[in-house]
Amino acid sequence: MVRNENEAYETFIKGIWRDNPVFVQVLGMCPMLAVTNSAINAVAMGGATLFVLVGSSFLVASFKQWIPKQVRISGFIIIIATFVTVADYTLLALVPKVHKELGAFIPLIVANCMILGRQEAFASRNTVRLAVMDALGTSGGFMVALFSLGAIREILGNGSLFGVDLFGEHFEPWVIMILPPGGFLTLGLILLFFNWVTQQKDKFIEQVAEAERVATDG
């Protein structure tokens, strides 16, 4: 049981940090760049993706014995599309303004290769519990990425966060941050930072190992 707990936790954390879908696997770039011009859009997109991924991972893991190998891709897509439709209409009913701004990108969640990838690589060959943990971790990682990009772009491009003014009326907006180039720039810089952190960590681990080797040799 203890081992099981650990495994579930590991699966969850892996999606957020080590195998982060955006910063490490560089998946789901289309919504990542298109809808992150404000924090609220980013969070709505992240929430919709989380709902779709968790729901379809749960269903795929539950039905994995009954989905024939030959038609599994279309099976996964039908399950994903079902949840996307639900998310689409829910957003339309609850927050019509955000839904209008996200536009075609909500239906396009169905084409997000991150979601299909998790079904193929994980949910269809693991227990329901683990599949749900994996889905939570991956979409959590996606949400973190979307939010950090959306927050940076909204703060610099509009001087606000979630629509709340941060700098007062004399703020000079960085127009480029709201435009598509700002998305590419910010994503590139975040990726740069992420790789740098990973590199520093590896270096540190190497140094520690080296020191231990010297200590045992001496």
Added chain:
Amino acid sequence: MKQKDPDLLLLHAPLLRQGMTTPSAMRDVLYALLPVTAAALWFFGLGALLVLGASIAGAVLTEWLFSVSEKRGESLLDASAILTGLLLGLTLPPGLPMWMAFLGGVVAISLGKVIWGGLGHNLFNPALLGRAFLLATFPIPMTTWTPLRGSESFFHVNASNLALPFMQTQVDVVSSASPLGLMKFEQEVTSLTNLMFGNTLGSLGETSGVLLILGGIYLWIRRDLDWRIPVSIMLTVVVFSGCLTLFDAVRFPSPLFSIFSGGLLLGAIYMATDPVTSPLTPRGTWIFGIGVGVLVVLIRVFGGLPEGVMYAILLMNAATPLIDRYTQPRIFGR
């Protein structure tokens, strides 16, 4: 540990050494730009110095921050960061807030140079990249041309220069259109003498055509500059806009106006000739120059912007590797 000098010195083939090194070439360009900088100070007052200083500070600080700690002094001593900062500063409007100029310097070095692998590896001219970023980020301050200082004292500083970081200028800026804007939107021609001697509105370094050309001649004498690039750019602009003028003299500016207005001379002499981002072969430099010239006229006359030198040079920068590949001379004997 330092190595002892070997008794026998073994060297590879190029034994003839040229006196020209990167630092000396950079210094030459800085000297060539001194008169232009002085003119900018004379026409726009001390505010010009603030803008130039801020952009140079941004460039140098970024260079220092991102260089490997052992090579820190070295990469600053070759003066390339100072030159990038100065060139960027000369393309900025005199009333730009200092923090924007600083940001431009930071972007020019970090996104224009460091990220490609340092000096000699960049695809685009760093100073122009910094300017393109600023123009896309702050379109209104970047196209607000404050008037010449005129009878005001030399120590006159525009209030907009001193805006707090991230803040707009809180004072109403008195501004008017640059000669190119006047030409494009109001069909009003500025007198040629004013354009040549710098008595016009515009970016800091683009006002005085004569001084820019003098600096270019100095660089040509010192062999720091490939004469083909500025000459081919100017020839193309003269021929292209000459043809257009014959067609309709009211709508299209005359060739001489096209040469002396806006950033054409600054761009053609100091930015398009950057040895890193321009083609290596003589044939390639002609193609490069003609491309820049055609694009400049196209953007100025038919595009939505009054000025197109920056985008023309950046676009041809992107084409440079391709030009280099297709103009490579054949190896003898093959």
